[in-house]
Amino acid sequence: MKPFRYVRAYSVEEATAAHAGRPSSRYLGGGTNLVDLMKLGVERPGRLIDVSRLPLDAVEELPDGSVRAGATVRNSDLAAHPLVRDRYPVLAQALLAGASGQLRNVATTGGNLLQRTRCPYFQDLAKPCNKREPGSGCGARDGVHRDHAILGHSRLCIATHPSDMAVALAALGAQVELHGVRGRRTLPVAEFHRLPGDRPDLDTEIAPGELITGVLLPPSTAGLPSAYRKARDRASYAFALASVAVVLDVEDSAVRQVRIAFGGLAHRPWRAREAERALLGEPPSDEAFLRAVDAELCAAEPLRDNAFKVRLARNLTCDVLRRLADSSPAS
Structure with a gap:
């Protein structure tokens, strides 16, 4: 070592x-x-x-109604916290879908956001990987890539981001708190992680030396119907082939607010903004859900072995939207 x-x-x-x-x-x-x-x-x-040992291990409600989770809050504690379970069930569900109970007892909020891809080519020093060693090539593109990206990838990298928690945070419109030598700032979780482009070695927009100090959950999505679904090869301790986090508000038989984020499909949690735009004001019907999700997934560029992810993501998302709409008192 x-x-x-x-x-x-x-x-x-x-x-x-x-x-x-x-x-x-x-x-x-x-x-x-x-x-x-x-x-x-x-x-x-x-x-x-x-x-x-930093004093960043609290979950607290702020005066404006938002909820702040410190960077060192353990994943299991965040999932079990009453403020999260009651107001942001999609986040609790996503956390419990990740890793194992033992790992959730140790893993932190900040560390979860910063975890790196589980692409086997990245983890194997004998294999080429532009993320690990820029300029060495992408072994996955012509190799084994069943688990890899179908959205937003580049010729240099097709890796996916592994976090379940980050997908839920992106759908909720959460913010990341950062502290560096130049002071404090916040970034939307949906913009915190980067697409690979020509610099796949850069996972996030974090500046050198900046430290994640917490995550802010907004009051605007608190209490709204929400859910997380994850498809994986086995029932536990497996990363997503595809996952989706949905926040859906239906009023007077029309979609008043909707937020959708995909996991397992891209280099970062993928906020499905085309699908969201297509659903606003529409009746919560199977036909509307399918049209909206297809409007998002038409941008997919599947590779040789992962085209199944398009249908998988479509079916997961439509099912979650349908279940949330059916459970809404205004539907």
Whole structure:
């Protein structure tokens, strides 16, 4: 193992100062992804800044009605919190669909957002991967790519983002809180992760040295009917072949508000804005749902072995929309 320096931080300021934007520095929370990548040799940090002791482990309601989840809140605690279960059920469902109970007890909110792709070519040092080693090629494109992207991929990378939680957060319109040497800022979760383009090695829009300090759940989607569905190869501890998070508000037999995000289909949680636009003001019917979802998925560019994801995503989404519409008192 490559030697590294270990620093335990007790404040956000101390953590960001210790990182200082050094390319070889990494923040360590639960470590459920980073430590695995270190064992594989994919990550070789020169400095680890342990942020697990930072005072960012609370879930709280803010004066404007939003809910803030600190970056070190464990996934299991976030899923079980009454504010999340009652107001944002799609988030609780997505969290419980991820990983295993043991991992959810360790994994953190911030770490979940920053986890890296599970593409086997990225994790295998003997294989070419532009995300791991820019310019080396994409082994998955002509190799095994059944699990890979059908939306937003590029010639350099077809990897998918593995987070279930991030898909629900994107649908809810959540914001990511960031703190760096230049101060604080927020970004919408739907814009936090990048599409690969010509820089697949850059997963997010986070600036060097910035630390995730929390996630803000907006009051605008609190209490609305919502749900998360995930299709995978086995019942537990498997990443999504396709998943969908939906927030649906029906009033007077018309769709008043709808938010849809896909997982397992792209390099980031994919906000289905075409489908959302197509559904606004429409009656919540099977025909309207199918037209809207097809309007979104017509942009898909499946590869040799993953064209099935188009139909899978369509069926998942229409089923969730139908169930939410049927359960709405205004439908």
